[in-house]
Amino acid sequence: MTAATTLPQFPWLSLLIGLPLAGALLCLLHRRSRQECRWLALATTLATLAICIGLFVACRHGDGPWLLREDAAWIPRFGIRYTLGLDGLSLLLTLLTAGLHVVAVLLAWPEQRRLPQFLALLLVLESGLMGVFLAVDLVLFYLFWEVMLLPMLFLIGIWGGENRRRAAVRFFLYTLAGSLAMLVAMIALYLLHGAQSGSYSFALADLLQTRLPLTQEYLLFGGFMLAFAIKAPLVPFHTWQPDALSEAPANGAVDVTGLLLKTGIYGMIRFAFPLFPNATRDALPLLAALALVGLFHAAWSAYRQDDVKRILAYSSISHLGLVLLGLAAWNTTAWQGSVLLMVTHGIVTGALFAVVAMLRSRTGTRNLNELGGLWGAAPQLSACFLFFALASLGLPGLANFAGEILVLLGTFRSQPLWALLALPGLVFTAAYLLRLVQGTLWGPAPAARAAIPDLTVREWLVLLPLIVLTVWLGLAPAPLLAPLAAVGGLP
Amino acid sequence: MLDSYLPIITLIVVALGFATGSIIFSRLVGQKKPSEVKLAPYECGMPPVGSARERFSVKFYIIAMLFIVFDIEVVFMYPWAVMFKRLGMFGFVEMGVFILILLVGYVYVWKKGALEWE
């Protein structure tokens, strides 16, 4: 509540959700003029980003459990409230969301097909993501959790690649099936809590007080985790993800798709772990095992792919395995590393997807076998590609490094064996990323390829801030870690 | 409890016995001299010509239905007429409403031409 002293009293959090939605509506209303739409969308995302940065600057040092909070009655019949809360964790993730959406809109600039609708969906997605990261009432959270699916469904299904229909439907069915399980668990938790305390409520703060027998806790934890594990994606539930990521439209949507994965991890940290502490404690080894399997399996799969986007998709799963390992290690260092890695991975992988999109629009292919010799043709593009690939690999001094090292250090402190097992995974990561870089940038260029133009000004505009961020966060990640100190639920 | 059903059962038994008894008895005792006229469905009246599965004009059905509808109304009016004095004004209004509803149907049927044969 210290934030109130530095910030003018205003429903900032609702604004974060409402602004993109309003932008989406404006885009649809101005769909006759593509140029207007582009600027509208850009202005909206920039404004949202500005608010996020403002919030970051103003309240990152808050000391209460919530830096900002909004609360209003919504459906009193079921004790459902419109409650939004901002803490260090959601602050970072909203910041990431807002930033990546600016990038996405810039990348969507050359999109030809149904641009206004595309931008509108992008903005609706931003609104949904903001809601997911801010809601602290379970039903409200569920609402945004589902709302965010719909724009994604259309983005993949309409603008995606060749297999878009299959990918979109699969994505939708998988994630929705998971969230339905969460819904039942939510209702059950609500009723159990109500029976215990006499007051029925869906507010996270109230539900945290529930004390459950272990079996019930296991079941409910399972319900929540199914939703989050599918979204994250944890290994046995990950099969939708490579399809969705590789079919997602290259022009801007794909790096945002990466954000969906973060919602899964976020859901675990915000809801599943604190609500069911005992079940979590018992499930940690299993979680760690799945994380390790994911780390290796995805890295190996990435190595076997020829499609550049699929490689990046598997690399996301692999990285999230590491994030999850950090969570499972259950100590402060590892957790901070996990959150940090989540954010930096969002930036780096987003940038990589962007570079691949640029590559694709120039060469017309994503197949590793048909690429090659790019360094000679487009040195600036190639340099950027190499830079982000190295960042993704965890090169010291670049963004991912800090997070990875914190995760490994933290894990080593509590579970040395897990950390040792995870290390070869990083070697795998190096292997597939180097294969990717080698196959694209060096080697013989295909004979029949036309000349490739290098980066344009707009593209530099997209990539330059990301490069700066990557370097900055690699050298000085402390500003990101500061707001995490007061986050509730961390060990 | 079953005692009270005894008269009914008796009646059923007697009725069945009488029916089967007469059939069997007439078969045993009666003479059998069939002729074509005797075997015809109706011994008197019109000789049956053509197939019995003839198609009737749909108008017959409409008339039949209308007849039933209006016929049933009268069934309702009999007890009403018997009790008319005791029912008083209430009964009168009630029947008025009933007749009114009937009238709506009647006007409808009339205007729709269901009463015309052609």
Place this chain on the structure above:
Amino acid sequence: MENLVQIALQNVNLAAIMPSLVLVCFGMGLLLINVFLPRGTTRPAVWISLVGIVVTAVVTVQGWGNPQYGFSDAVALDNFATFFNVTFLLAAALTILMSDDYLRREGYAVNEYYPLILFTTAGAMWMASGTDMMTIFLGLEVMSISLYVLAGFFRGQSASNEAGLKYFLLGAFSTGFLLYGMALIYGVTGSTRLTEIGAYLNSHSSLLANPMTLAGLVLLSIGFLFKLGAAPFHMWTPDVYQGAPTPVTAFMSAGPKAAAFAAFLRTLEYCFFGLKPEWSAMLWVLAVLTMTVGNVIAISQTNIKRMLAYSSISHAGYALVGLVAANEIGYSGVLFYMLAYTFMNIGAFAVLILVGKQGEENLTLEGFAGLGYKRPLLGVAMSVFLFALMGLPPTAGFAGKFYIFAGAVKAGYIWLAIIGVLNSAVSLYYYLRVMVYMYFRDPTEDYAWISLPVSVLATIILAVIGCLYLGILPNEVMAMAKTAIF
């Protein structure tokens, strides 16, 4: 004898039957006016029936919080009845709005259609406010007979004929079950009054285990379940729904279905509260069966009208879950769900009417290819309805399912809720397929034949508003549903 008349007179309370009385008067007046209009003039009928519905709605909401009982407690216009009455009237109004142009297009611009809708609605209202088996039966018959005619309204089309005849024959059959059940219950308790039956069974608890009572309960349930289209009494649904004129299908699956729920709910709760564990267990099985059968068969349908027919079976299954729960949340959930379903279902059928082309030849999935691009408004509206049918937030479907499943979980039927949720997951697939065709396929047609008359547009807009309002701000209506149950 004098006494009887006095009693009869004392118990006359026209206020208790005023809504249906008004509606029936409008219906009869409409019949009379129609015959004096030239053939094919249907506009006045549309307007008059709409006015009739609005007047009836005004009359019926007078009963809210001001319950009226009459005719020796054979009729009750309580909150419960009023809530359902509003649902029926909404269904009727939306149906009438979208019917005129459709009937004209199909060449059946016949006036009798509108009075029949009004009579059906009046019958439904009798069922919802009936507190005596005879009143309920009367309402059921008035409603069903009008519906038989409506289902077979396109008398030149064999599919419609089949629908009408099938519905009539099976309907008459199920009515037999219902009556038989009523007779048995009357035989056991000596009364047809719901409250008296309940009180009698309660004070003679040995009768609860009497085979005659149980047989009566089962036969009554069969009668109602048939009207609900619950499995295994659902066999008529797909053929009738597909063959009947589309607005009639929309109406049938919303209004009369809700009426059957109303009467069933009241009968179970008033008469058989002593047998709650028994009928709850019976309905548990049937609810699971209904949801599953509807969803699984809907998956393989390529005709969207038929798909919606099967999906309507599964939605009856979801609503049955509320009956199984048999608690305050479950019951009020049924009320809320039927209202929500009215909006989403009628909305979806309204879109179907427009896209269907003359003779309804364009109801296959392929017929919807690229609709979202050529007809953005219809595409968006249909998406809202489909999302609502799937049960996604922020639509009415989510709020409704949430309500009902919350009731089931509260009553301890966690597995039932899980099966319900799994079924929702299955249903995603076939609803989503329509969206896939609408948006993820390139248009093969230019959909030039779709004209968007104001009345149908009004239906669609109202339905969209209903779906979103009940989804985003459901509190008002939820609170009403709560006060509406006994």
